Amino acid sequence: MATSGAAGLDPPEEREPERHGDDRVASSLTARYSDWVLEALDELPGSFLLTDPSMPGHPIVYASRGLPSLTGYARREVLGRGARLFQGAATDRAAVVAVREAVRAQRPHQAALLNYRRDGSPHWVLLHLAPVFHARDGTLLHFLAVQVPIAANDKRRAPPCRGAPGGLLAACREEARVEEDFPCASHAGKVFVDMDKRGLEAEEPRVASDSEKEEAISTANSIVSALNRYSKLTGLMVSGKRPDSVGIPALSSSFNFSLGRIKQSFVLTHSCLPDMPIVYASDAFILLTGYSREEILGCNCRVLNGPGTSLEALEEINQHICSEQACTVDLLCYRKDGSSFRDLLHVSPIRDASGKVAFHIWVHLDVGAKHDFNGLTPEVWQLGAVGAVRVAVRGLSASGSLLRPSQ
Amino acid sequence: MEMKLTIRRVPTVVSNYQDDADKPRPGCGRNCLGHCCLPVSKLPLYAFKANPGKSSQEDAASAMSFVNILLTQWEDRMARGLFRYDVTACETKVIPGNLGFVAQLNEGRHLKKRPTEFRVDRVLQPFDPAKFNFTKVGQEEVLFQFENGAGDDSYFLNSAPITAVDRAPNVVAINVSPIEYGHVLLIPRVLDRLPQRIDPESFLLALQMAAEAASPYFRLGYNSLGAFATINHLHFQAYYLSVPFPVEKAATHHIPLSEDTMKSGVTVSKLIDYPVRGLVFEGGNTLNDLANVVSSACIWLQDNNAPYNVLISDCGKRVFLFPQCYAEKQALGEVSQELLDTQVNPAVWEISGHIVLKRRNDYEEASETSAWKLLAEVSLSEERFEEVKAYIFTAAGLVQADEEEEASEGEEATYAPVPAHPLPVSEGCLVLQ
Numbered sequence: 001m002a003t004s005g006a007a008g009l010d011p012p013e014e015r016e017p018e019r020h021g022d023d024r025v026a027s028s029l030t031a032r033y034s035d036w037v038l039e040a041l042d043e044l045p046g047s048f049l050l051t052d053p054s055m056p057g058h059p060i061v062y063a064s065r066g067l068p069s070l071t072g073y074a075r076r077e078v079l080g081r082g083a084r085l086f087q088g089a090a091t092d093r094a095a096v097v098a099v100r101e102a103v104r105a106q107r108p109h110q111a112a113l114l115n116y117r118r119d120g121s122p123h124w125v126l127l128h129l130a131p132v133f134h135a136r137d138g139t140l141l142h143f144l145a146v147q148v149p150i151a152a153n154d155k156r157r158a159p160p161c162r163g164a165p166g167g168l169l170a171a172c173r174e175e176a177r178v179e180e181d182f183p184c185a186s187h188a189g190k191v192f193v194d195m196d197k198r199g200l201e202a203e204e205p206r207v208a209s210d211s212e213k214e215e216a217i218s219t220a221n222s223i224v225s226a227l228n229r230y231s232k233l234t235g236l237m238v239s240g241k242r243p244d245s246v247g248i249p250a251l252s253s254s255f256n257f258s259l260g261r262i263k264q265s266f267v268l269t270h271s272c273l274p275d276m277p278i279v280y281a282s283d284a285f286i287l288l289t290g291y292s293r294e295e296i297l298g299c300n301c302r303v304l305n306g307p308g309t310s311l312e313a314l315e316e317i318n319q320h321i322c323s324e325q326a327c328t329v330d331l332l333c334y335r336k337d338g339s340s341f342r343d344l345l346h347v348s349p350i351r352d353a354s355g356k357v358a359f360h361i362w363v364h365l366d367v368g369a370k371h372d373f374n375g376l377t378p379e380v381w382q383l384g385a386v387g388a389v390r391v392a393v394r395g396l397s398a399s400g401s402l403l404r405p406s407q
Numbered sequence: 408m409e410m411k412l413t414i415r416r417v418p419t420v421v422s423n424y425q426d427d428a429d430k431p432r433p434g435c436g437r438n439c440l441g442h443c444c445l446p447v448s449k450l451p452l453y454a455f456k457a458n459p460g461k462s463s464q465e466d467a468a469s470a471m472s473f474v475n476i477l478l479t480q481w482e483d484r485m486a487r488g489l490f491r492y493d494v495t496a497c498e499t500k501v502i503p504g505n506l507g508f509v510a511q512l513n514e515g516r517h518l519k520k521r522p523t524e525f526r527v528d529r530v531l532q533p534f535d536p537a538k539f540n541f542t543k544v545g546q547e548e549v550l551f552q553f554e555n556g557a558g559d560d561s562y563f564l565n566s567a568p569i570t571a572v573d574r575a576p577n578v579v580a581i582n583v584s585p586i587e588y589g590h591v592l593l594i595p596r597v598l599d600r601l602p603q604r605i606d607p608e609s610f611l612l613a614l615q616m617a618a619e620a621a622s623p624y625f626r627l628g629y630n631s632l633g634a635f636a637t638i639n640h641l642h643f644q645a646y647y648l649s650v651p652f653p654v655e656k657a658a659t660h661h662i663p664l665s666e667d668t669m670k671s672g673v674t675v676s677k678l679i680d681y682p683v684r685g686l687v688f689e690g691g692n693t694l695n696d697l698a699n700v701v702s703s704a705c706i707w708l709q710d711n712n713a714p715y716n717v718l719i720s721d722c723g724k725r726v727f728l729f730p731q732c733y734a735e736k737q738a739l740g741e742v743s744q745e746l747l748d749t750q751v752n753p754a755v756w757e758i759s760g761h762i763v764l765k766r767r768n769d770y771e772e773a774s775e776t777s778a779w780k781l782l783a784e785v786s787l788s789e790e791r792f793e794e795v796k797a798y799i800f801t802a803a804g805l806v807q808a809d810e811e812e813e814a815s816e817g818e819e820a821t822y823a824p825v826p827a828h829p830l831p832v833s834e835g836c837l838v839l840q
Contacts, residue, residue: 326486351495355512374471375565380483384471387478390495390588394648395624398499398509 026077028052028061032141033227038062046219047071050132050148053103057082061142070125070147073119083145088116092205101131106131106140106253108214112150112206122218124150126208128216132227133253140253144223148204148216151218248279248298250404256280258392264385266363267301271349274298276321276360282385288366289378301362304343306334317347324349324357333364342367346382350389352397357396361389400404412528414498417751418637421491421592422544432768440541440549440578445569450549450578451480452567454556455619462517469659473619474589474647475565477579480550484581489548491515494585504775506681509761511586512770527633527734530709534602541594544580548825550591552576553616560707570675575599577612582644586756587745590646593627597611601641605717611698613643617723618694626720628755631705633714634731635754643719644755653760654727655720658683663808671696675805678727678794682782683758684792685729686799694723700803701726705770707802713795716755729758730795733785746781749791753785 002216030052041050041062047070050062060083065076071086078085087096091114097261102109108130115125128146200366206215248270251259259268265284269276277298286293296303305314313331320327327347333343344365352358365371373381396402410482420426424439433685438444444564453476471479484490492515506789526532535542552569554577556562568700569576575598580674582590593616618712659676672692678685688706701717704801708715708730718727736742750765751757762778764770769777786788787795 012516059832351493355496355498374476375563376479377565380479383482383486384475384479387482387589388475389480391478391649394495394499394588399501399650 019267024055025052025059028055028142029144033253034150037227041223044219044222044226046094046146046148046215048144048219048223048306049078051083051143052144053140053143058103066148070117070149071115075116085349086115086147088120088122089112090114090122093117095205103143106133110208110213112208115147116203119257124152124206126212126216127148128213128220130220130224131253132224140257144220145306146216146219146223148208148212148219149210150208152206242369248273248277248318251280252396252401252404255392255396255402258396259389262381262385262388264363265365266361266385266389267296268350268359268361268389269301269359271357280358285364288335288341288364289333295336304333306332306340308332308340309334317345321349321360330367341369344378344382346379346386348386350386350393352393354397358397358402361386411526412735413524413526414734414737414815415522415524417522418525419582419584420491421638422539422541422548422580423491423583424543424545425539433451438546439542440546442598444546445542445576445598448546449566449568450546450576451551452564453551453579454552454558454562455553455615456558456561457555457561458559459504471563472621473561473616474625475624477550477591477620478589478647481581481591484548484550485819487547489581489583490585491583494588494590498770499652500773502773502775502778506656506760506775506778507651508653508773508775508778509648509650510739510770510773510778511761511763512765512767513586513763514765514767518725525637525734527714527738528712530631530633530712532602532632532639533689534600534639540600541578541580541592541597541638542600542640548583550579550581553579553612554595555615586761587645587646590644593643593645594702595641602630602767603636603639603641604709605629605631605702607699607702609641609643610694610702610705613719614694614698614723614726615834616643616645617719617721620645620647621722622647623651623655623721625722626652626718626759628719628759629717630716630754631709631716633712633734635734635752637760648761652718652720654678654681654683654685654718654758655725659687665806665808668804668806671700673697673700675800678822680810682779683729683786684789685727685758686796688726688728689724697723697726700805701728702805704728704799707799708795711798716820718755718759720759727759728799729755729785730787730792731758731785732787732791736784742784746784751813753779753782758782758785826838 026038042065042312044064045066046064047066048064048069049060051058052061053078055061059080060078063073063078063082065075067078067364090120095113099113101110101113108128110126110128111128113125114122115127116122126148128148130144131140132142132144133140142265204238259280259282262282263284264282265288266282267278268280270279277300278296281291281293281395286296290298291303310329310331313329316327316329326346328344328346330339330344334340344364344367346361346363348361348363349357350359350361363385365378365382367378371378371381376384393402413542421652438448447763453473455473485493492513494513497511497513498510502510518771551563552567575596577595580594581591582592593613609685613629617625617627625645625647627643627786629643634637657678658680660679661674661676664675672690673696674689676687676689678687679738688697688701688704691700705715705717705728713730714732714734715728717729719725720727731753733742737747748766749769751762757763760778762773762781766775799805
């Protein structure tokens with residue numbers, strides 16, 4: 001069966017996400033952080049939300065104690081819904097577009113917005129938005145959104161604040177940290193704000209005072225601290241391979257995000273670095289071979305070779321790599337535990353926007369295992385991974401967001 | 408004696424069977440798309456869902472999306488060596504600026520062939536079976552048939568007999584001179600040999616494809632004759648590029664419609680702050696509504712010999728219509744040599760902001776200014792555009808609401824631009840099954 005829409009290549013459609021069970025929403029946090037994280041967040045003052053961009057509809061997964069008094073919504077009411085519910089007819093469209101862009105680009109953002117309470121009454125808030133990333137592999141975990149009410153005294157006509165001034169949020173050293181300017185984007189933004197409502201040119205936008213901005217920043221920092229404190233990810237073992245992978249370029253979080261959706265078992269190797277190290281491994285690959293991501297990143301693909309691996313097949317791969325061509329070979333590969341499997345392996349060069357070969361993709365298929373090829377032949381089905389990587393690399397590198405900016 | 412306006416240009420080769428189309432052929436043993444072969448052949452089939460909004464999502468975990476399947480098949484054809492060049496080896500960049508024009512350097516897209524003469528003053532021309540058309544394409548260039556599955560879910564079959572018994576199948580074929588990875592041609596009812604002209608049913612099919620792709624990065628485009636269509640056999644083009652198109656970011660001014668003409672739910676806006684004047688049709692209670700309104704406009708244009716280009720964007724929710732006059736200007740010698748030397752034929756993709764350049768100099772020096780300058784030549788003048796707009800409105804059954812009502816609200820002499828329609832996602836996040 002083929003489908004489109006939310007399960008397809010792109011963002012979920014713009015519609016109100018279905019109400020998720022509370023447990024599913026809560027597990028968005030407790031899966032990554034310990035169960036205590038909810039209590040810790042409950043202790044923080046102010047009105048703020050956490051949203052999960054990896055769930056359909058990019059729903060709110062946490063609402064703070066301070067939310068009801070500011071917005072009139074009960075905390076449970078907003079869980080599972082999109083954050084657009086706070087906007088209304090007179091919310092400035094350009095400001096909403098800017099928020100949406102920031103969400104897509106996965107960068108921090110501050111803006112004054114006209115929001116609506118539950119009873120329909122409008123009020124001005126300073127929205128402070130920031131992404132929360134996994135420090136090790138750059139995955140986008142959540143967005144935090146802090147709402148600080150803007151008092152009515154300053155009515156100068158001025159554009160809402162855009163962008164994040166440097167040093168807005170202190171970089172944290174632990175597992176979860178918030179990145180600053182980040183030139184890439186994701187689809188999550190499409191459902192984060194509702195674009196169907198056209199902003200009427202109503203009253204002039206308010207400007208947040210310095211103390212209001214500081215309050216927002218301080219709340220955001222407290223949230224990140226709480227997440228760090230209760231992160232399940234501390235204590236992750238660093239394997240012996242780690243020193244080798246120092247020096248592999250980190251892929252941008254958008255790139256990681258795109259790659260993460262590809263179902264085939266594959267790795268990407270960096271074509272220009274010595275010995276073509278692996279810079280990305282899909283979940284299916286990890287499952288197939290038994291290596292952990294930390295172990296495999298930075299290695300050359302030969303780790304999968306073993307006594308029964310055909311030398312002719314390896315030679316064929318080498319020749320094709322040299323001549324910048326794709327090839328498919330059938331060879332014996334070895335898992336971490338030493339067991340072998342017959343692998344239908346497709347290797348292809350992937351060019352970036354400069355037209356030069358930047359990566360190679362190695363798509364594996366365990367011939368012995370059961371797969372759903374969706375009506376295609378196995379060889380053609382594998383090419384799905386190649387096509388997806390090509391368009392991701394081309395689009396992202398054309399806009400300069402393929403790799404993470406060097407720290 | 409009738410005066411003919413023509414220009415000379417090198418036509419793009421979209422099929423490997425195009426070059427020797429004019430040579431006599433002994434007899435078809437080739438598995439083409441003509442009456443000789445197609446009806447008894449089997450091709451992959453993609454059946455799209457009847458209602459884009461509804462989908463059961465049950466098989467979401469294992470299913471492959473439309474774009475997935477298209478790219479997978481496309482990569483397969485690449486592996487088979489069917490393309491004239493590797494488009495991913497062509498340098499591409501987003502030009503810094505407000506609109507972010509996308510420039511590509513493709514030195515090999517056009518053969519070092521002699522240019523052919525194209526008539527540019529006749530938008531409607533009868534189908535000529537002697538010339539190249541898509542029934543002459545080999546089946547290996549076809550990715551799949553594209554038919555309405557008439558159900559709640561879409562499905563894909565790797566091999567299916569030609570389904571529609573009562574009429575010709577719609578096919579999706581590769582463009583062997585792609586301007587981007589995944590560049591395909593949608594050919595409605597291939598056996599019916601329709602000339603390049605829009606009709607409501609075919610336009611609806613194009614919208615349905617955009618809706619099925621469900622990605623703001625998968626757009627469809629149409630060039631009329633006289634607006635740089637090369638082949639007089641009805642076809643749309645489509646490809647996937649995960650950056651926003653400049654035209655999609657441009658500001659628009661909403662044109663208020665009178666009460667009774669709003670029943671279809673279609674809204675119309677005019678592009679502003681963009682080098683090419685155009686109309687933007689959006690919404691519609693159903694895809695059918697949008698298809699009817701836009702195709703009425705296109706039909707007026709083609710019946711009145713006005714060349715135009717159409718861009719279908721945002722999953723079929725936004726359609727841009729650009730009446731243009733570049734070819735006419737070129738034929739009358741009114742285009743500067745400098746622009747002519749770039750050899751850019753401003754068709755729908757170029758107008759939308761994706762510009763393929765043939766000379767390295769042009770690519771290195773490409774700027775928002777140079778792109779604007781080129782595209783400004785394509786646009787109708789303000790005066791002429793307003794005239795055409797009025798005719799289009801009448802043809803599409805639209806009535807503009809009173810200007811007075813609107814002017815009384817704002818004090819400014821010029822319209823305050825409504826910020827652009829939501830930006831599509833600027834970076835690709837692919838969900839592959």
